[in-house]
Amino acid sequence: MLEFKNIIKVFKNQTVINNISFNVNKGEFVVLIGPSGCGKTTTLKMINKLIAPSSGNIYLEGKDIFKEDTIRLRRNMGYVIQQTGLLPHMTVGENIGLIPRLQKWSEDKIIERTTEMLKLVGMEPTQYVDRYPCELSGGQQQRIGVARAFATNPDIILMDEPFSALDPISRNQLQDELFNLQQEFKKTIVFVTHDMDEALKLADRICIMKDGDIIQFDTPEEILKNPANEFIEEFIGKNRIWQQPEFIKAKDIMITEPIKTTGSRTIVQAVEIMKSNKVDSLLIVDKENKLQGIVTLKDIRRNDKGSIKLDAIMETEVKTAMLDESLIDILNSMNELQIGYMPVVDDSLKLVGLITKSSLLSVLSNQYINQEVNA
Ligand SMILES: Nc1ncnc2c1ncn2[C@@H]1O[C@H](COP(=O)(O)OP(=O)(O)OP(=O)(O)O)[C@@H](O)[C@H]1O
Ligand SMILES: [Mg+2]
Structure with missing residues (x-):
């Protein structure tokens, strides 16, 4: 104009x-x-x-x-x-x-x-x-x-x-x-x-x-x-x-390599993956990396058969954040829904990251330290 x-x-x-x-x-x-x-x-x-x-x-x-x-x-x-x-x-x-x-x-x-x-x-x-x-x-x-x-x-x-x-x-x-x-x-x-x-x-x-x-x-x-x-x-x-x-957007604060696996894995395998990566939940994706659900240690403890596939026990109602979602909206959703993590997906719903309470904390506290140094 x-x-x-x-x-x-x-x-x-x-x-x-x-x-x-x-x-x-x-x-x-x-x-x-x-x-x-x-x-x-x-x-x-x-x-x-x-x-x-x-x-x-x-x-x-x-x-x-x-x-x-x-x-x-x-x-x-x-x-x-x-x-x-x-x-x-x-x-x-x-x-x-x-x-x-x-x-x-x-x-x-x-x-x-x-x-x-x-x-x-x-x-x-x-x-x-x-x-x-x-x-x-x-x-x-x-x-x-x-x-x-x-x-x-x-x-x-x-x-x-x-x-x-x-x-x-x-x-x-x-x-x-x-x-x-x-x-x-x-x-x-x-x-x-x-x-x-x-x-x-x-x-x-x-x-x-x-x-x-x-x-x-x-x-x-x-x-x-x-x-x-x-x-x-x-x-x-x-x-x-x-x-x-x-x-501040999801993409600025997310962990970019969340631990993930496919739904065709068994509980025994999932426990191994969790142990070796020191995490208590696994994101489940399909072959195209689209998010299918999440499996937590709690879900696993509820099932005693180690041969059950993750498909059968994963939680499929997972609240996700888009890459451009703001920190404020993310914090609000996490508080409202009382959840400690939120997978981040792109426009085609492919998994691109994960925000957890502890990743948020570390981002925020790093910031605090930077401010102290600059002050
Ligand atoms: N009529 C004028 N004759 C000579 N110099 C001028 C004239 N008008 C502005 N200037 C000079 O041009 C420069 C830019 O002036 P301008 O008024 O655009 O600044 P500004 O960014 O609006 O500043 P401020 O935030 O103080 O209003 C200044 O150095 C000013 O002295
Ligand atoms: Mg002026």
Whole structure:
């Protein structure tokens, strides 16, 4: 939907953007983040032509924006700047209705839309519509800024540190509201922040910049798991992944070579396999490595005939985890079902690993040790 191609920006003699290229997909929430002065605002302002690049092209829906009419382009973009940019001499209603009015909507439609937007950002219309920005708290002003940006139903919304001046509680609340708005209306949003928590919470993808370069542009999960270099590691904070357990997946914590056998083995053989591998359960798979069931020492003790095949005694109702299942869901299932292990299967139900209470513990405690060392 939006494409930056070899964009360079030089202010006087200083190059502030060094040839960056990236794409933003339709409906995607992209967060630009990086240290002060790295070029986030400059990048954002190029999207609505407030700043022209020194070279390179920017395409919106395949069209070069510098060949498009600026007014028409901006009509289709909401823009929220830091400190909201509300016009102080206009009421809340007039601020939200500003662009619709410029677009010559009918008064009725503007009132209807203003009311709708106020409700959307959680402010009672009758109570607030006639107030002036100075009669609102900082958080309420930010809400009006967001409402104004959404008012004309633009395809793209640009937001430059819109919540940076807020206390953590209002900020969290507004982040949640923005997230929900985006889920509902599927806007394409480019959002600037210098707060990694905010980025992780909101972004589909995060673009990390430094000195006018893009260092890594990826999903939050990928950035946490595979930071491109030391700068990114420092930036996100070492071991950040552990504060984000929803990003830890079965494949990150499973034992990759669980002890397994086929159902045609006998109890006597199973006991031998368990003994030599020092385990108290065996996963049973078919020839294609698809999980069939599990046999535990308990199951074996219930049967005294050593020649019985495992097929006949295995438990077939086994709760499994998919490779991408999150640590949180896995822990919840293990607690709920009171089980100490969970085989991990891929899309074709082939056995790829095993999570046990003790493997979980060792992963978590290793982490604890690492944190101590790094502290
Ligand atoms: N109009 C201008 N003239 C000259 N230099 C500028 C101008 N605007 C920005 N710069 C410089 O370009 C660089 C990038 O600025 P930009 O505002 O994009 O940074 P930023 O990443 O948004 O930083 P912050 O987090 O502090 O808002 C900075 O070094 C800044 O000094
Ligand atoms: Mg900035």
